[in-house]
Amino acid sequence: xxxxAPSPIRPTDDDARALARGLIADARFGALxxxxxxxxxxxxxxxxxxxxxxxVPVTLVSDLSLxxxxxxxxxxxxxxxxxxxxxxxxxxxxxxxxxxxxxxxxRGAGHDVLRERWLAQHPKAKxxxxxxxxxxxLLRPEGAALNGGFGRAFVLGPDDLRQG
Amino acid sequence: xxxxAPSPIRPTDDDARALARGLIADARFGALxxxxxxxxxxxxxxxxxxxxxxxVPVTLVSDLSLxxxxxxxxxxxxxxxxxxxxxxxxxxxxxxxxxxxxxxxxRGAGHDVLRERWLAQHPKAKxxxxxxxxxxxLLRPEGAALNGGFGRAFVLGPDDLRQG
Numbered sequence: 263x264x265x266x267a268p269s270p271i272r273p274t275d276d277d278a279r280a281l282a283r284g285l286i287a288d289a290r291f292g293a294l295x296x297x298x299x300x301x302x303x304x305x306x307x308x309x310x311x312x313x314x315x316x317x318v319p320v321t322l323v324s325d326l327s328l329x330x331x332x333x334x335x336x337x338x339x340x341x342x343x344x345x346x347x348x349x350x351x352x353x354x355x356x357x358x359x360x361x362x363x364x365x366x367x368x369r370g371a372g373h374d375v376l377r378e379r380w381l382a383q384h385p386k387a388k389x390x391x392x393x394x395x396x397x398x399x400l401l402r403p404e405g406a407a408l409n410g411g412f413g414r415a416f417v418l419g420p421d422d423l424r425q426g
Numbered sequence: 427x428x429x430x431a432p433s434p435i436r437p438t439d440d441d442a443r444a445l446a447r448g449l450i451a452d453a454r455f456g457a458l459x460x461x462x463x464x465x466x467x468x469x470x471x472x473x474x475x476x477x478x479x480x481x482v483p484v485t486l487v488s489d490l491s492l493x494x495x496x497x498x499x500x501x502x503x504x505x506x507x508x509x510x511x512x513x514x515x516x517x518x519x520x521x522x523x524x525x526x527x528x529x530x531x532x533r534g535a536g537h538d539v540l541r542e543r544w545l546a547q548h549p550k551a552k553x554x555x556x557x558x559x560x561x562x563x564l565l566r567p568e569g570a571a572l573n574g575g576f577g578r579a580f581v582l583g584p585d586d587l588r589q590g
Contacts, residue, residue: 270490270491290516291510291516291517293457293459293470293506294470295457295459295468295469295470295504296468297467297468298504303461303502303503303504303525304459304460304461304468304469304470304502304503304504305459305468305504305523305525305571306457306458306459306468306470306504306505306506306523307506307521307523307571307573308506308508308510308516308517308519308521308573310516310517326434327434328571338467338468339467339468340459340462340467340468340469340470341470342457342470342471342472344472345509345510346455346509351550352454352455352472352474353455353472353474355472357471357472359469359470359471361467361469386515390576407469407471407492409471409472412554
């Protein structure tokens with residue numbers, strides 16, 4: 263990038279905040295980028311996504327998966343939310359690159375509340391949600407890059423992302 | 427993960443190789459995870475994906491995008507290919523976490539060949555393919571994790587991924 267290139271980032275407005283919050287609230291899966299624990303390089307996998315009662319994104323992962331081991335070693339990760347529909351240009355569909363800090367939820371009351379909500383959002387997860395190697399992980403937003411379509415880029419902070 | 431957990435990785439077979447190669451050949455977009463040049467943390471964005479004449483994955487990116495700056499600083503990245511359809515459980519849909527080394531293609535004969543092929547694969551890109559800040563980037567496969575659906579995981583090397 264040349265030093266005199268115009269910034270492609272627009273000032274954050276309420277429309278951008280609403281779009282970002284909607285992408286989080288509606289996500290049912292996403293692409294989770296973690297630091298590979300063996301190489302230190304990025305590793306990206308598909309994970310299921312839901313939300314807790316406050317709208318914080320949540321995933322359900324197995325200890326058999328590399329991304330779980332990665333998050334336990336380095337909880338700072340990034341998840342891409344906002345999946346294109348079957349029609350149209352995928353690059354004009356809004357998406358959010360959400361920087362998160364992962365927090366593995368131990369078994370107990372917090373787990374049980376997440377489990378009930380998760381099964382309402384992901385009914386098929388009843389097949390494996392109670393396996394001993396599966397854990398809910400809160401993905402606490404720390405910031406985001408929102409791409410609302412070609413030429414519509416925004417940088418958002420944690421307050422912009424909090425569900426109202 | 428406990429030390430005596432069974433490995434979830436299956437032996438690579440021809441079906442796994444064919445599935446992985448098909449996911450690369452059919453991809454039109456994917457989730458690209460790079461090292462954020464300012465923080466060193468993972469950053470994941472949606473990018474368009476095509477292939478060159480040998481089947482090597484290619485993307486077309488702008489110097490105004492963070493991922494382009496990131497790839498110029500650290501070319502080792504990971505791209506998630508294999509998008510779920512509109513129906514069914516997204517986590518049973520096959521997907522490939524492809525470790526790549528990015529190679530930015532300078533303007534010239536190589537660029538022109540890629541441009542022609544890209545426009546056949548992505549007709550709408552004619553609106554911006556010739557902007558001065560756009561570059562083709564080869565994403566040379568170095569290895570991959572293939573998830574063929576719940577409980578069907580494979581680890582593949584570069585030879586497994588080469589189009590026949």
